[in-house]
Amino acid sequence: MNIKAPRGTVDVLPKEAQKWQYVESKIKGICDKFHFEEIRTPLFEHTEVFSRGVGDSTDIVQKEMYTFEDRGGRSLTLRPEGTAAVTRAFVQNKLYGEPNQPVKLFYFMQMFRYERPQQGRMRQLNQFGVEVLGSADPAVDAEVIDLAMTVYKQLGLSSLKLVINSLGDKESRANYRKALIEHFTPYQEELCKDCQSRLQQNPMRVLDCKTDRDHPSMKTAPSILDYLNDESRIYFEQVKNYLELMNIQYEVDPNLVRGLDYYNHTAFEIMSEAEGFGAITTLAGGGRYNGLVEQLGGPNTPGIGFGMGIERLLMALEAESISIPVADExxxxxxxxxxxxxxxxxxxxxxxxxxxxxxxxxxxxxxxxxxxxxxxxxxxxxxxxxxxxxxxxxxxxxxxxxxxxxxxxxxxxxxxxxxxxxxxxx
Structure with missing residues (x-):
């Protein structure tokens, strides 16, 4: 009889749980200052929420989801990420009809992904995330990034790097897609099997491949920034300007595409540069996803958000030798x-x-x-x-x-x- 915790899961014991409570309490206080409200969604959703929302070509949908059929023959999936679930709740409960717009939400959720367990990345993971639905103002993009950076800074982290990029609107992405297919097609047989199929389905995902990241074709790949139309370019400049006004330092990385199909315009990641943190440095990531609400049956509603791993946040605090007060009296x-x-x-x-x-x-x-x-x-x-x-x-x-x-x-x-x-x- 196997009575150990399943592979890729861990027990959070009382003293460690106090650290989680402290971090979560701090985050909730910050969300309140930014005027975000909490939302809680079911642990599982109809599989279609993620296949349509996240994208059939993503690794999450193709390889990582815990999907099962219930007694009624319905396909259900344990939640692998938060944005699609929150967007489904936004549509179903007609939050787009609320008088106060945009709707600014935050959540703490357990996610489930079938992937190779490693330090800070488990099969059952815990995420803090925010979603803002109902505004296409680039100031909202900057505010969401500011909230994420504020969480890390107020908890004491200093070895941080913010990386941003623009994925452009539909027109920009379509032009860039053609350029990527033309660029990578001569090398198709040299790429991994996943990238060979991604090349036609979603060529931007090739840039996000861990297997082929050192392939020579990656270094000469065209930049999305060269394919932004005027509207997308102006939008990105406004986001950068707002970040500069808040004195938030950033780097532009044209290869930052994120792993989910719903992203457009602003994409960003926050990384730890602390010594000894590990090979996987990403702490949080997110971006704008105009069009996702429509894919899930709602009206045309712009959105932006991010997800932040709590396990990785605790690792970063440990890497920078930041102690969390634990009540031991x-x-x-x-x-x-x-x-x-x-x-x-x-x-x-x-x-x-x-x-x-x-x-x-x-x-x-x-x-x-x-x-x-x-x-x-x-x-x-x-x-x-x-x-x-x-x-x-x-x-x-x-x-x-x-x-x-x-x-x-x-x-x-x-x-x-x-x-x-x-x-x-x-």
Whole structure:
């Protein structure tokens, strides 16, 4: 019997989970400042949401999706990415009819991709992402990039590189597509099997190939920037101008195409340049996807967003030796001695918790000395000691562990005393 976690998945244990909670809390606070609202979508969708939205020619759809048939014969897929799922929710719930536009959304989602597990890239991964639907203003592109950079910077990361590119509008992409096919066709037999099929389906994906990235034809491939029409070129210049106004440094990489079919105009990636981070340096990526809402049955609605891996964010923090505060102290621990004190101990713990006090107690019938050792392991600030004599006199002993000072407190005044010491009398 195999009772280990499936390959490509990991358990997040309590101390590590505290780091996740800290990071997620920080991100939520930033989203609030940027006036983004949270959305939560189902863990699985109809397969068509991803095949139509992400693109049949992508590696995600062709190789990486966890797809199954339910008892009704419907093809369902565990969510491999967030944008298509959020766009489906946007269309189904008619958020395009909301009076406040654009609709600015953020999410924390678990994604599932069948790929070779490696550090920071698992088969079950966790993503933070944002989507802005309903505006074609290049200032929105800059704002989305600013939000991603703000998350990293406010968490303390400094070894970052922002890379941007323009994929142009439909006309620009069509002209560029022809140029790529003409360029790569003489080398087609020298390319990997995936690129041989991509060349006709989606030639821009050839530029994104990990297998053929060192092929000589890659170095001489035409640049998308040379095929942008005036409208696309002006749009890209405006995005860059907004980034410069916010003092956000960037590099333009004409080969940055991203791996999904729905991207157009602005595309970007944020990478870690921290020493020892690893060969795969990308922390986040995204871009504009005008037309995706229409593909999923909605009205003509422009959109832009990004996805950020939480696992890779934690790796980047570790690579830059940035410590995440983890609460390893307990406010109060209750030591009870004797059978008659057990019921009163339960009531005391309950009352203190209702009044905002963090407290725990012994549940293993240990001797007093062992209970004090447990309080030390929990790094309790205060220890309450309730014995049968104290119970009879309706008092409890309160010991401050840092100083060793010990006082006797009437049980009826215990809540107020602890609130005064731990909560400043709130």
């Amino acid at each position: 307990l406010d109060c621990f209750l030591v009870s001695v004797g059978e008659e004190t057990k019921q009163e101990a339960v009531r005391i713990v309950h009352d203190l918790r209702l009044n905002g006090i963090q407290i725990d107690k012994d549940y293993q019938d240990r001797k007093m000395k062992a209970q004090f050792k447990a309080a030390d392991r929990y790094k309790a600030k205060y220890v309450l000691v309730l014995g049968e004599d104290e119970l009879q006199n309706q008092v409890i002993n309160l010991k401050e562990m840092a100083t060793g000072e010990q006082i006797e407190v009437p049980l009826e005044k215990l809540v107020d005393t602890m609130k005064d010491k731990l909560l400043g009398g709130e």
